[in-house]
Amino acid sequence: MGLIDKIHCANIKNFFRCCFLLSIGVLICGLLAGCHHHSQIDQAPHWFQQYKFFEENDYQQYNLAQIEKITDNTIIFSAQVRDFYQAKEGTYWTANGYQEQRIDSFVDFLSHSYEDGLPPAALGHEGIIKTIETIKSGEIKDAPSLYSTLWQLEIALTKAYIHYAKALAYGAADPKMVYGQKWLYEMDSITPQFITSTLAATDTAVGYLRSLSPVDSNYVALKQELKKYLRFKDTTFATIPYIVAKEGGVAKNIHLIGERLQLLEEIGAQYTASDTLTPTLMKAINRFRTNRAIPVSNELDEETMDALNWQPQTYINKLVVNMDRLRWRTANKKGASYIAVNVPDFTLEAWNADTFALKSRICCGKYKAYEKPVDTYKKNGILPPRESETPMLYGEINYVVLNPEWKIPPKIIKDEYYAKMVKNSARVINREKLFIVDGRTHKRVIPETILWNKVNPKNNPYQLIQSSGTHNALGLIKFNFPNGESVYLHDTNNKGAFKRRNRALSHGCVRVEQPLELATLLFQMNDYDEEEMEQVMIILGEEPVSEEGEEFLEKRLEAEQKYYESLGADTIFYRPLRPTNKMLKKKMPVFFEYYTCFTDETGTVQYRPDIYYKEENMLYSIENMCR
Numbered sequence: 001m002g003l004i005d006k007i008h009c010a011n012i013k014n015f016f017r018c019c020f021l022l023s024i025g026v027l028i029c030g031l032l033a034g035c036h037h038h039s040q041i042d043q044a045p046h047w048f049q050q051y052k053f054f055e056e057n058d059y060q061q062y063n064l065a066q067i068e069k070i071t072d073n074t075i076i077f078s079a080q081v082r083d084f085y086q087a088k089e090g091t092y093w094t095a096n097g098y099q100e101q102r103i104d105s106f107v108d109f110l111s112h113s114y115e116d117g118l119p120p121a122a123l124g125h126e127g128i129i130k131t132i133e134t135i136k137s138g139e140i141k142d143a144p145s146l147y148s149t150l151w152q153l154e155i156a157l158t159k160a161y162i163h164y165a166k167a168l169a170y171g172a173a174d175p176k177m178v179y180g181q182k183w184l185y186e187m188d189s190i191t192p193q194f195i196t197s198t199l200a201a202t203d204t205a206v207g208y209l210r211s212l213s214p215v216d217s218n219y220v221a222l223k224q225e226l227k228k229y230l231r232f233k234d235t236t237f238a239t240i241p242y243i244v245a246k247e248g249g250v251a252k253n254i255h256l257i258g259e260r261l262q263l264l265e266e267i268g269a270q271y272t273a274s275d276t277l278t279p280t281l282m283k284a285i286n287r288f289r290t291n292r293a294i295p296v297s298n299e300l301d302e303e304t305m306d307a308l309n310w311q312p313q314t315y316i317n318k319l320v321v322n323m324d325r326l327r328w329r330t331a332n333k334k335g336a337s338y339i340a341v342n343v344p345d346f347t348l349e350a351w352n353a354d355t356f357a358l359k360s361r362i363c364c365g366k367y368k369a370y371e372k373p374v375d376t377y378k379k380n381g382i383l384p385p386r387e388s389e390t391p392m393l394y395g396e397i398n399y400v401v402l403n404p405e406w407k408i409p410p411k412i413i414k415d416e417y418y419a420k421m422v423k424n425s426a427r428v429i430n431r432e433k434l435f436i437v438d439g440r441t442h443k444r445v446i447p448e449t450i451l452w453n454k455v456n457p458k459n460n461p462y463q464l465i466q467s468s469g470t471h472n473a474l475g476l477i478k479f480n481f482p483n484g485e486s487v488y489l490h491d492t493n494n495k496g497a498f499k500r501r502n503r504a505l506s507h508g509c510v511r512v513e514q515p516l517e518l519a520t521l522l523f524q525m526n527d528y529d530e531e532e533m534e535q536v537m538i539i540l541g542e543e544p545v546s547e548e549g550e551e552f553l554e555k556r557l558e559a560e561q562k563y564y565e566s567l568g569a570d571t572i573f574y575r576p577l578r579p580t581n582k583m584l585k586k587k588m589p590v591f592f593e594y595y596t597c598f599t600d601e602t603g604t605v606q607y608r609p610d611i612y613y614k615e616e617n618m619l620y621s622i623e624n625m626c627r
Contacts, residue, residue: 041095041096041099042101044096044097044098054143056097059091060089060091067082070155074159076162077162080195081199084199091150091151092158093153094153094154102205105206106160106161106206107129107132110128110164115223116223116323117320118172119320121623122626123160123164127156128153131153132153135150158199159626162195162199165198165208165212167327168213168327169190169194169329170188170189170328171325172621173618174621178614178617179594180384182385183391184485186330186332188330221605222597222605225315225597226316226319232263232312233316237263237310237311240253240256240309241253246277247278254274255273256273257281257300257308258273258284261284261308271284291605291606292307292607292608293606293608293609317615318615321614322596324622325594330394332591334351334589335589336351336352337525337588338589338590340590341362341591341592342598342608343390343392343593343611345606346361346363346364347360348360348518352524358517360512361503363498364390364504364506365388365504365507366388366507367504368386368387374613385612386612390510390592393483393485395481395483395590397489397590398481399480399582400522401477401479401580401581402581403468403472403579404468404474404475406466406472408464408465409486414458414460418455425450425452432471433467433471433472434447435573435575436462436465437463437465439461439462467577470493474492476515476516477518477519481587487509487510487592489510490510491515494511516540526585531546531548534549535552539556539580596609596615
């Protein structure tokens with residue numbers, strides 16, 4: 001064979017050798033890829049060998065029958081769960097009898113679910129542990145009992161996993177159930193696709209669940225605060241007795257306050273507790289008060305002592321329910337510009353183009369006390385909302401009413417006005433500057449012609465309307481947005497109410513302490529110039545400050561004279577001040593919310609009273625989320 005032939009032959013051999021190696025490489029890559037996409041099933045642990053009668057094939061045949069029996073009464077989204085198991089053609093947690101590493105990892109994570117504001121017991125942790133102990137004990141003596149127990153564990157783990165994922169991504173409690181008809185948000189509901197994706201991620205269950213935990217700063221702060229109190233979960237704080245003392249004073253047991261504040265990390269570890277109410281301790285007490293909306297002072301009081309005696313579980317409960325609120329998915333999200341009313345904090349915040357624009361005190365709907373113990377009013381563990389509560393809702397302010405009139409709702413007429421009208425209608429009408437419209441004819445009525453003692457209060461045809469002006473219950477400005485509860489933001493003629501701490505006073509609407517500032521913000525968002533803003537102020541009763549303003553006022557007076565002359569015989573019903581609607585091209589989103597724990601501008605967690613008693617509803621829903 002010549003040299004050329006030898007070289008050619010060698011090249012051919014090398015070519016086939018490369019092809020062979022390439023084929024082996026492709027095969028290995030395929031196997032590795034297959035290992036990547038299919039979960040690794042371990043052999044049963046050594047202790048499982050005590051069950052000599054266990055047969056994998058028999059167990060999987062048993063499971064196939066059980067899978068067909070899965071219904072919505074067994075687990076949420078049962079169709080997706082059945083599809084998951086049928087696609088696997090077997091079990092996941094109890095494949096080969098018992099996947100110890102897989103189960104131990106998840107159960108350990110489950111035992112720490114409280115860190116996500118989810119009680120382990122609510123996810124069935126105790127039952128899972130008992131089932132595992134039963135399996136490990138070796139007490140099960142026959143195959144049918146073993147297969148039944150293994151399947152019980154299988155479905156309990158899958159159920160806990162799904163509910164954990166659902167709670168982190170969408171919340172554990174149902175807001176509509178918690179708030180009843182007072183919840184008017186449109187929700188982003190959990191989808192079958194979410195469940196399918198969740199089940200597909202079982203191989204990385206712990207990592208997947210961690211990835212679902214919200215990352216916004218408010219949630220992270222509450223989670224960190226919860227971690228602090230979980231250290232004392234099984235602890236009962238000793239009651240600090242009521243102490244009378246002023247700053248600089250000495251009194252028995254003051255050292256207990258310092259020790260408690262150190263325990264709560266409200267004062268530095270370097271502080272040495274004593275029975276003197278030092279400036280350092282007083283400063284820490286006032287910081288503690290501020291974070292709980294308790295007035296600051298230079299002395300101790302009963303409210304502060306009560307707050308200092310909160311038990312760890314009180315803090316844990318408040319943090320748990322507010323973390324869950326933050327996980328709820330509403331269809332409407334906060335954008336760059338919005339108004340947010342936090343009812344328990346009695347405040348309103350406005351943002352414009354991602355810039356903080358305004359914070360104002362508010363008054364909200366009052367909470368009427370029950371005549372009987374609260375528990376007697378609960379339905380399926382849930383306390384229904386009270387009629388005058390401010391609802392939780394989303395809306396968009398589409399116009400501002402200057403000098404609004406108040407059309408008094410029929411129920412308020414029946415409950416509050418009817419008896420007064422029967423007693424002395426003239427006095428009520430003159431004092432509150434009311435006029436009356438017949439609901440049947442929609443025409444004004446001369447008040448003296450109505451015999452109120454002959455009117456059926458349950459079928460009253462007359463509308464009472466309070467005329468515009470500073471006497472009006474809505475004040476000088478009303479912010480309107482469509483919603484099913486007929487509530488809105490408005491000014492008020494009762495400015496003194498904003499000085500009160502508990503400002504749950506209204507029939508459901510939200511009174512704003514700084515209505516003019518809020519209206520100015522909305523008008524500026526809608527590109528009002530100086531001339532247009534002056535016109536707004538003139539309509540509200542201010543004097544003109546420019547020639548253009550004087551000209552605007554003169555034209556309004558001329559138009560008013562023509563309107564008066566057009567009334568003819570109806571001039572007896574003339575009212576010189578009437579509402580003016582200012583439509584907004586750029587609508588302002590508004591959110592009515594309910595947070596009893598939240599962070600302030602410094603990131604410090606704040607605590608507020610549960611004025612509508614929703615926390616018990618939340619806790620009940622969370623604790624029963626797997627039922």
